[in-house]
Amino acid sequence: MTQPQLRVVAGGAAAARLAAARPFIRLDGVAKTYKTADGPVESVKPVTFDIREGEFLAIVGPSGCGKSTLLKMVAGLLPATAGEISIDGRRVAGPHEGVGIVFQSPVLLAWRTVFDNVMLQIEMRKLARAEYAQRAMDLIEMTGLAGFEKKYPWQLSGGMQQRASICRALVHDPRILLMDEPFGALDAMTREKMNLELQRIWHTTGKTVLFITHSIPEAVFLADRVLVMSERPGSIAAIYDVNIPRPRSLRMMGDAAFVDLTQTIRGHFYAQGTLDH
């Protein structure tokens, strides 16, 4: 497999690196109340937390607790009703440079091939097509879509579509990757493969990742920290450090440290009387 040339951050032990890293994305008292025809719907209670530069932060929480809402606010797609979000010291007032988003559904354009869907990112941002075409092909190959670049979305399985949307989120080499349950539609085996792949991409590129998932093991496997959200209206129930050495392998999912942490997190949902899935 060819490796796309991605920005590489100087290595070092993950924990040490993170401890030294500065807060990169800051949320301060961020809340969201939707105005609907039937009156206001409180979706996210005021939350305050940081994501450090190069950190992989996973958010788990029951369905409807406001995870997607939170992500859209960080992306600058949705205004917060209260509080402030800043990225790299700059207040978020709208969509900003250097962010790639993987939405909950693939959102591919039916009239574009896989390759052209990936390149949409480049066209919209008015970047040089020729410069990024090879990178797009490399990403397509890396995500196992080689040979499908000229196919249309409807000729792909759901999992393949979602992989194409991951390529689209990465093609312009953003510093921040926002992922909203990107692997929710994948079968268990592809999902594990994608987890390994994502870990590798994150490790080699040092991107800051906000990753939303339903799956507690997936969160623990990938993340530096796991943020647990309570039921709607969402608030932070707990934040856990994941002190499992990297690179992590699938076998480590059987280790005591891994199992303990997943059980502790799962406890939150049992305690609340809900278990997502």
Place this chain on the structure above:
Amino acid sequence: MSLLRKILLNPAMRPIWLIVVLLVLWDLAIRLFKIPPYLIPAPQKVVEALQNEWPRLVKESTVTTWATLGGFGLSILFGIPMALLIAYSRTVESFVYPLLVFSQSVPKIAIAPLFVVWFGFGIIPKVIAAFLLGFFPIVVSTVMGFKSVEPEMIDLARSMKASRLQTFMRISLPHAMPAIFSGLKVSVTLAVVGAVVGEFVGSNSGIGYVLQIANGNFDLPLMFAALVVLSMIGVVLFVAIDLLERVMIPWHASQRGDVHATP
């Protein structure tokens, strides 16, 4: 032999088979129930009329076709921008849409004579009648097409810092294409009806005029022949749009043929 078989069994031949069956039934019904020729002519009489009057029918149908195309062209020219205004502006929508629906319930045949009074016996009253019938379906489906763009698509475009023009050209417009085309197909067949309505009320040319004359003379075979030609105009125009659709939006589900997408 096998080539002939292939042609005869081709799915494209199926409507023709149906027509043949209907013709046979028509003929049988006339013989069986002894329907007199001044009520319904026999198929072969219609065919004879078609043969005898062919040059005239062709000449008159060109007139009708031009009027249809004129009205249809105007429908596109005014309908699509109007639909854009309605789709993108709540204010325009609330002012214009109810009025448009209201205007649609006015029977065109009742006001068509007015156009003759205003514009004389030329092509203009027919074009206007064709336009009035063809306009509405284009507006309705185009509005639907633009309004059905999923909010997630717009979020995606915004996350890429796309300008409004880029979002329109690369996402909204292609997304609306299938709906626009279905509007065009309905519109073009209605435009034919509109043109004929225009010819009915005041004209000295066109298939509508032939129909009127044949009706007056109780020349039923000619009348049926004119109807056949008229439907042929409709079919040809419809097929032309259908072909254009295949070329312009080959990606759309209705154009995928036997290929099925995996879930």
